Structures are given as C-alpha cells and as structure tokens.
Amino acid sequence: MPPFITELTHGVFRLWRRLYWLPEWAVVVVIVAGFVFVGWAANQIVFALLKLAVRRRDVFWRGVVGRARLKVRIALMIVAMALAVTVSPLDPGPSDVIRQALLFLFILTIGWMAIGASDMWAVVYLRRFNMATEDNLIARKHITQTRILQRVASLLIGVVTLGLALLTISAVRQWGMSLLASAGVVGIIAGFALQPLLTNMIAGVQIATDQPIRLDDAVIVEGEWGTVEEITSTYVVVKLWDWRRMILPLTYFIQKPFQNWTRETARLIGTAFLYVDYEAPIERLRAELERICRDSPLWDGDVISLQVTEITDRVAQVRCLASARNGSIAFDLRCEIREKMLAFMRDQCPEALPRDRLWLNSPPEAPPARP
Template identity: 50%
Template sequence: MPAVNTLMTDALRWLSWVPWWAQSLILIAACCAVVLPLHRFASQVLKRAVANRSLFWRSLVARTHGPTRLALLIVALSTASATAPVSWEVRIAVNQILLVAFVALIGWACAVALHIATVIYLRRFKLDAEDNLLARKHFTQMRLLERAGITLVALVTVSIALMTFEPVRQYGVSLLASAGAAGLILGLAMQPVLSNLVAGIQIAITQPIRIEDAVIVENEWGWVEEINSTYVVVRLWDWRRLILPLTYFIQKPFQNWTRDGASLIGSVFLFVDHTAPIDAMRQKLSEIAAQSPLWDRNVVNLQVSDAKENVIEIRMLVSARNAPQAWDLRCEVREKIITFLQTEHPGALPRHRTEWVQPGAVQPATDRLGRRQAA
C-alpha cells in the first residue's frame, strides 16, 4: 500500500493544475478501473478453484460476487481518500463511512452463508411427500434457527458499526453485551420482539407446530403456512390467512392434528331410525372404504354411539393419510351411506311417530301410572 500511495501522489503532481474535486474524481475512477478487472479475474480463479468442491462453496462464491466487489471498491476508495487533496475532516468522514459499509458487507456475507447452508441442508427433504413428518420437522427447525441466526448477525453487525463511532461506542458495547442502562432501555423497548424470538427458538427445539401442520386455532381450521421470526401464518381452509404471534403457540392451548403423524381418523355421525339395519350399514361402510382411494387401509368401524327418544346415533370411523384426505373421505362416506339408506332401506331414515285415534272412540281408562284398567 505505501508504494501505491507514492505512485498516486506522484500522479497528482502532474495534475496540480486541476481543481481538487476533479483530482479526487480522477483518483476514484483510476482505483475503480484497477479494482474491477482485478475482481473479475479473482472471481474466475475462485470459481475454478471451487468447481470440484461441495455445493456450499460453489453457491457461496456465486452469491457473494456482489459483496466481494463492493468490498474491493471500498478498499479502493479508502486508498484514494488517503491521497486525495481533501481536508482532514473530509478524509475522516469518508473513512468512517467506508468502515461502516465494510462491516455491513461482512454481516451481509455471513447472512448469505447462513441462508445457503440452510437451503442445502433442506434439499434432502420433500414437503410434498405423502408422509412428510420428518421433512416438516427439519423445515421448521432450520427456518426458525436461520431467522434467529440472521437476527443475531444483524445485532452483532449493528453493534460493531456503532462501536466505530467514538461518541456512541458505549451504546454498541451495551447492545453487544446486553448490559448497562442503554441495554436495559433497549431490552424493555424490544420486549415483544425478544419474547417472540425466544418463543421461536423454543418452538424450533420442542416443535409444538411444524410447517404444513393441520391445526385448529381460534376456532379456525387450517395449515401452518409460514413460521417467521415473530409470527405464524395459518392458511385456513377457505384460503384466508390467520396471523398469530409466536408466543400464542407457547402460552395458549390449540389443536395439532398432525403432531406425531400425518394419518388421521375421521368420524361421521348419522341419525337414523331405531329400525335401521346396523349390520348392513356396517358392511356397506366397509365396502365404501375399500373402494375409496382415500382410505389408508387401517381403521374402519361403525358403532351405535347413542340412543335418543326418536332416533339412534351412528358413529362411523375411517382413517386417511392426512387431514385433507380425511375430510374428503368423511364427506364421501356420509354421502354414500345416506344414498344407500335412501335406495335400500328408506324406512331406516329418521321418522316421527304419532298415534291416530278415531274421533268418538272411547279411550280405555288408565291409572296414575298410565296402565289400562279393567272395565
């Protein structure tokens, strides 16, 4: 670098007749003219060097092409400002800006590397598989940990950037160490954000919910579509989106239909007459399930679950591979059983019974218990 500065100083002597701002622009243009081809050459060398390496290194070199070029430009501008005919105050301000930009570039590169590692790790799992419990588990963990890691990188980057300014250096230290009055004030101000961040880490570890879990929250049924740093997006059955904070799934009860597996048992309730043929209905249910591609060949059952004054309650159980198929299978069973009763056993449908008495007929006397008395 001293040799470069000497060369640039000698060059400025030949341009002493040019205004100072023009000399500065010429220095910047000259540095960029040298740095950009150098960066292009270095990128080609790096690409050839990592051509036979893992996908991570190849992706990292490709994704950090812009940040590395900006880093070299920052170095070039810093070199130009060291010899440019500007005042000391301007040189200090420019160097400060370039230093902050360099710190931000390092944080950007770390976030890109973290994202690449997450994407490469999740490539081995498929969410569209029929039994995607393991995939949903890893997707949930990695997405939450990635967001927590990016938040931590941003926090450290901002802290280091603040520490480069002498008047606010203590704030950067407080932010980085989470200590002192400034750290306490910031902690109180960011309490909702920090609580959701901690809840996200807890969800990633314990996993009460995962991506594409079927859940019932706030009396609404849907699927977990996104798990972000501070909130969860639930895609409802009618395509609406329900937005809930992460702390909701830590502090409040909810139903998770796919917690341990995607398979579900669906129930169908039907009210029929007391004379309904239970055995025939049970046999018909088995036929419907066997002919349906939605049934997973595990559970099929029919029972009389209740008996009321005018009807009896029939509960039919059928299992499916996931929640959407369980819903469709329940609807199919309900429709076909009703059609079966209408065509084969119409008398089994619910009926209201009344006793017709001929006008003028004398009713037999009854005692207080309702028993007929002898004449």
C-alpha cells in the same frame, strides 16, 4: 503505518508532483479512480481464481461464490477508496470523515456477506427435501426448522453488524453510552419496546427445535381448520379451509392450546355420526359401512368401525369411524360415508330412519315380572 502503505504514499506523492499543474480535487479524483480500477481488476482476478477453485466442489461453495460476487466487489471498492483517501493529499479532517464512513459501509457489507452465506446454506440444505410428496413429514420438519433458524440468524447477524458499525462512529458511541449510564428509564422503556420482538424470537427458536407446528401442518386454531402456510420470524400464516388467512404471533403456538392433526403422521381417523331408530338393524348398517369404505379410493385400508355410542329418548346415535391418509382426505371420506349411508337407509333400510311413535289407544300392558 505498514511499509507498503508508506511506499505507496511516496509513489502517489511523486505522481502528484508531476500533476502539480492540476487542482487538488482533480488529483484526488485521479488517485481514487486509479485505486478503484485496481480494486475492480483485483476483483476480476480473484473471482476467476475462485471459480476455478470451486468448479468441482459441492453446490454450497459454488452458490456462495456466485452470490458473493457483487458483495465482494463492493467491499474491494470500499477498501480501494479508503487506501486512495489515505494516500491522497486531502486535509486530515475530511480524510478522517471519509475513511470513517467507508469503514461503516465496509462492516455493513461484511454483515451482508454473512447473511448471504447463511441464506445459501439454507437453500442448499433444503434441496434435499421434496414437499410435493404425499408423505412429506420429514421434509416439513426440516424445512420448518431451517427457515425459522435462517430468519433468526439473519436478524441476529444484522443486529450485530449494525452494532459493530455504530461503534466506529465516536459521536454515536459516546451518546449511547452516556444515555444508558445517565437514564436507566430509557433502558427500561427500550426493554419493554423490544419485548414483543425478543419474545417472538425466542418462540421462533422453540418452534424450530421442539416443532409443535411445521409447514403444511393441518391445525385447528381459534375454532378454524387450516394448514400452516408460512412461518416468519414473528408470526405464522394459517391458510383456512375457505382460503382465508389467519395471522397469529409465534407466541400463540407456545402459550395457547391448539390442535395439530399432522404432528407425528398425516393419517387420521374420520368420524361420521348417524341418528337411527331403535329398530335399526345395526349389523346391516355395519356391513354397508364396510362396503362403502372398501369401494372408496379415499379409505387407506386400515380402520373401519360402527358402534352405537348413545341412546336418547327418540333415537340411537351411531358412530362410523374410517381412516384416511391425511386430514383433507378424511374430511371427504366422512362426507362420502354420510351421503351413502343416508341413501342406503332411505332406499334399502327404511326401518333405520328415525320415527316418532304415537299410541292412539292405551299402550300394551307390560309382561308380568318373572318370579
């Protein structure tokens, strides 16, 4: 036993002799209360010094000190109670049980501190990025990486902390070792049971590093268009265009194909198809499309195109292309092009509207072939 513990024990025993007229449990309560008070006073002094030390440091250290106040106080109280139980006149049996329980709680508190430090790091790091800007590709990239890695780190810290805490309990440790050594089937069953969790955890790390999706990405999954609203450690929430939410496991975005409209940039080319008559003046339609796009605030000033992409037995298919800043604006621009092109053909260019032709007499003779 360390010398300071020995001297502390002798001092407590001298105090106990002076309080011999009290029952043993009352002496234990007095000793524990005294140690807890000393621990509380030490916590106040330590945090006053820490505040002075970090007042000129960056936000991370100030945030860590602020968030750790309660956790450090609990840890010091646990240490104080453990010392009090060690030097108190308790019987060895109850004293060992209490100290073992306090050690278990102390390890859990240390893990809680580590999770709080990782969360604080994520909060400070994410303050550099603004998701409210229109061109938020860099912000979405870093926020997605940070939040996924933060959740994975918290889960790993929690698992490791709980495992270390359980190792302090001899009965549980021996039971676990004997169970895994005598019945390999249990290990196989546990492996199958943990497979979805481990698979999604690995998929989360892959998504954080490779980033096939990010927060606020415009995606098409299962035939539905939406934006990535939330990425947790096990699933992804996609907010669909009509405000429904589609919940998908992380492994979906690793194992199945899907469309990401904002993978490298938010800009997108919108497509609008028109079906016109064979006699439609394509040049007039092309000029009208250019006028519509140049007058529209939705167009980004880059791509305009009108082409005949197909001819059927009744009509010609015309494809109108126009670029926009992002997917939602491109959708609105496509709708605007359809509406205004339809109004133009109806009011100013009726020969472009599809028509059915019926010959009442015999059709005109075909011109003779050239020699």
